[in-house]
């Protein structure tokens with residue numbers, strides 16, 4: 001687990017329990033901050049507020065690393081993701097993108113293409129690592145995004161809340177490219193309207209919080225950032241209090257079923273539960289219910 005100590009000061013509306021994670025890896029983070037917010041709940045903050053949390057190369061790499069590290073911590077059962085300052089993220093760091101394109105091998109189109117493909121796959125992995133959280137023993141917990149923007153990133157989160165002034169934009173078409181780090185693959189499955197996704201992705205139209213709520217991109221809209229973080233942490237705490245066998249099994253099967261026919265999903269959950277129904281968490285939960293206690297009163301073992 002991550003040793004922690006109280007934070008001397010925070011410029012943002014963190015709840016009072018918020019303390020920086022003190023592992024060596026967490027302390028070395030530069031574009032991200034990792035905070036221990038509540039028992040079993042971590043808060044990952046995109047942390048380049050002066051650049052509207054634009055995702056620089058360090059940030060893309062740190063995202064992968066941080067989720068690998070969190071995966072090794074059995075004390076953590078939920079991660080809240082947010083942005084420092086006024087924005088969630090302004091997307092890829094455009095200055096660095098320019099340098100990256102300029103530095104491609106000059107001699108041959110195939111070699112430039114190969115180098116670009118490697119970069120794109122690395123960028124994709126940053127968000128896929130987040131999406132996979134909770135689905136195998138290396139990545140064991142759900143993630144949330146309270147947010148202001150960053151459609152690629154939030155599409156890989158399990159739950160999305162936003163503040164009333166939030167807006168969302170699939171901006172890539174305005175940059176002259178097809179979105180390539182997850183929006184086109186994940187967004188249609190989230191909002192359930194291919195027409196709406198097409199409209200947003202073809203035109204880069206800005207979508208504001210009420211529409212994001214009505215189309216299902218977010219499940220709650222809060223009045224401001226402080227309320228947003230508070231509610232996100234409460235939900236994270238509620239999930240973290242429940243059986244990790246149940247929560248992680250639920251996530252594994254939801255993700256599996258998202259991409260397959262119902263019949264295959266049913267087969268998968270039968271196979272999954274023929275092992276997992278043997279958990280001690282079931283009799284513990286049943287006894288708690290009979291004793292008129294809630295899951296938060298049950299000391300579920302780490303997974």
Ligand SMILES: CC/C=C\C=C\CC(=O)SCCNC(=O)CCNC(=O)[C@H](O)C(C)(C)COP(=O)(O)OP(=O)(O)OC[C@H]1O[C@@H](n2cnc3c(N)ncnc32)[C@H](O)[C@@H]1OP(=O)(O)O
Nearest residue numbers: 050051052054090091092093094095120123171172175181
């Ligand atoms: C291989 C490809 C993989 C991934 C591809 C992803 C594609 C994308 O991400 S497309 C989206 C690209 N992003 C954008 O087009 C957003 C650009 N930024 C803005 O439109 C605005 O900054 C804003 C987000 C609407 C915020 O506006 P405002 O609040 O007025 O702040 P600014 O004064 O504009 O910016 C403050 C500061 O931040 C710097 N900055 C903002 N966005 C980026 C960015 N994407 N990359 C790098 N830097 C950014 C801006 O330059 C300012 O810096 P100063 O040093 O203060 O000048």
